[in-house]
Amino acid sequence: MANRVLHNLTLLETVDQWHSVDDVAVGGSSRSQLEQILPGGITFSGTICCDGGEGYASVRSSTNLYDLSQYSGITLRVKGDGRRYKLSLRCATDFEGISYRVGFQTGKGVEQTIHLRWSVFVPTYHGRVLAAPAELDPSQIRSVGFVVADHKSGSFQLEILRLEATMSNFRPTN
Numbered sequence: 370m371a372n373r374v375l376h377n378l379t380l381l382e383t384v385d386q387w388h389s390v391d392d393v394a395v396g397g398s399s400r401s402q403l404e405q406i407l408p409g410g411i412t413f414s415g416t417i418c419c420d421g422g423e424g425y426a427s428v429r430s431s432t433n434l435y436d437l438s439q440y441s442g443i444t445l446r447v448k449g450d451g452r453r454y455k456l457s458l459r460c461a462t463d464f465e466g467i468s469y470r471v472g473f474q475t476g477k478g479v480e481q482t483i484h485l486r487w488s489v490f491v492p493t494y495h496g497r498v499l500a501a502p503a504e505l506d507p508s509q510i511r512s513v514g515f516v517v518a519d520h521k522s523g524s525f526q527l528e529i530l531r532l533e534a535t536m537s538n539f540r541p542t543n
Contacts, residue, residue, distance in 0.1 A: 384411055386431040390514075391415070392424055401426035401517075406528060413515050414526040425496070425518035426525070432462050437534040438508035442486040446531035449475020454527055457514040458490060460506055467492050469505040470516065475527065484535070507534075 384405050392399045401415035417424045445456065455470045469490035473483050487507050492499045496518065513532065517525050 387411075387428050388431070389415075389426070389428055391426045392418075392422060395422075397422050397424060399424050399426045401428055403428045410528055410530040412526060412528050413517075414524070416524050417517060417519075417522055419520060419522045423518060423520060424522060425516060427457070427514055427516040427518075429457070429459070429514035430512045432511045435510040435534070436508045437510055438506075440507065440534035440536050442484060442489075442535060444531070444533050444535040445473070445483045445485070445529065446480065447473075447475060447483065448480045448528040448530060449477065450526050451475060451477035452517055452521070452525050452527075453519045455516040455518070456485065457516055458505065458510050459512045459514070460509040462511055467494055467499065467503060468514070469493070480530065482531075 384403050387403045389401045389403070391397065391401050398418040398420070399416060401413060404412045404414070406412050413428050415426050417426055443456065443458075447454075453472055453474050455472045458469045459466055460469070461467060470493050471485050471489045471491065473485075475481065487505050490505045492502045492505070496516075515527060515529070517527070
């Protein structure tokens with residue numbers, strides 16, 4: 370079975386199908402954006418402001434249904450800035466639902482391939498780990514997102530060069 374590309378990051382219109390969800394919604398002043406980069410990726414960038422709060426920024430894809438039950442996980446190809454990021458998956462169509470997250474550390478200016486098995490995704494609600502975990506159902510993934518919330522004020526930039534569901538025997542990375 371071939372890998373399944375979740376988002377065709379080479380199409381400019383795909384960027385329009387993502388939106389920012391930053392701490393501005395709860396009185397903060399962090400900001401993020403998503404931009405097309407060539408030769409075929411997107412950049413998640415902005416500024417985190419931790420004054421008076423934790424500070425976070427995120428982008429999330431529009432709701433769609435991805436039945437990824439035939440795959441063993443997600444593979445990312447990213448170029449980071451040395452910060453820690455989280456990949457977030459949602460199975461609910463509502464804005465307030467549970468998200469399944471896993472963190473990954475980036476190297477400054479270094480391209481990395483990161484393999485994430487379904488089992489490493491942790492259920493969270495508003496960034497907090499749930500006490501009674503519900504397992505991720507890969508047949509019901511409705512949106513994909515990226516979060517930066519590392520308690521460090523300043524600018525950030527993550528180039529997302531590849532995002533795909535993969536069927537392979539990889540080891541967990543976080």
